[in-house]
Amino acid sequence: MFVTPAYAQAAAGGAAGAFTSFVPLILIFAIMYFLLIRPQQKKVKEHKAMVEALRRGDTVITQGGIIGKVVKVKEGDEIEVEIAEGVKVRVLRSTVGQVLSKTEPAAS
Incomplete structure (x- = not known):
C-alpha cells in the first residue's frame, strides 16, 4: 500500500x-x-x-622491404622497379610502402 x-x-x-x-x-x-x-x-x-603520384625515377621501398628505383609506370596497378643494375621486377602500386626520393617533374 x-x-x-x-x-x-x-x-x-x-x-x-x-x-x-x-x-x-x-x-x-x-x-x-x-x-x-x-x-x-x-x-x-x-x-x-602517394601511390598515384609515383613517377619514373622515384626511389621506393616496397612493403616487402625491397628498395629500388621506378623504371616504368605501367597502365593499371603495376610498376616496374629496378632493384639492382639490370634486375627489374614488376610490383603492384599498392605494395609501395614509402617513397624515399621524388624526382622533379620535367619543366615544360
Missing part, C-alpha cells in the same frame, strides 16, 4: 531513463571514431595519393 517516493519517480521517467542508458554507448562510439577510424581513413587517403 505504501509506495516510497523513489519508486514513484523511477516509474514516471521511463523515456528519459532509456536515453540516459544509451549515452555511454554513444560516447564510446564517438571516442572510437576519433581515436581509431578517422586516423586510419586519413592514412589510407595519404597512401593512395
Whole structure:
C-alpha cells in the first residue's frame, strides 16, 4: 500500500531513463571514431595519393622491404622497379610502402 517516493519517480521517467542508458554507448562510439577510424581513413587517403603520384625515377621501398628505383609506370596497378643494375621486377602500386626520393617533374 505504501509506495516510497523513489519508486514513484523511477516509474514516471521511463523515456528519459532509456536515453540516459544509451549515452555511454554513444560516447564510446564517438571516442572510437576519433581515436581509431578517422586516423586510419586519413592514412589510407595519404597512401593512395602517394601511390598515384609515383613517377619514373622515384626511389621506393616496397612493403616487402625491397628498395629500388621506378623504371616504368605501367597502365593499371603495376610498376616496374629496378632493384639492382639490370634486375627489374614488376610490383603492384599498392605494395609501395614509402617513397624515399621524388624526382622533379620535367619543366615544360
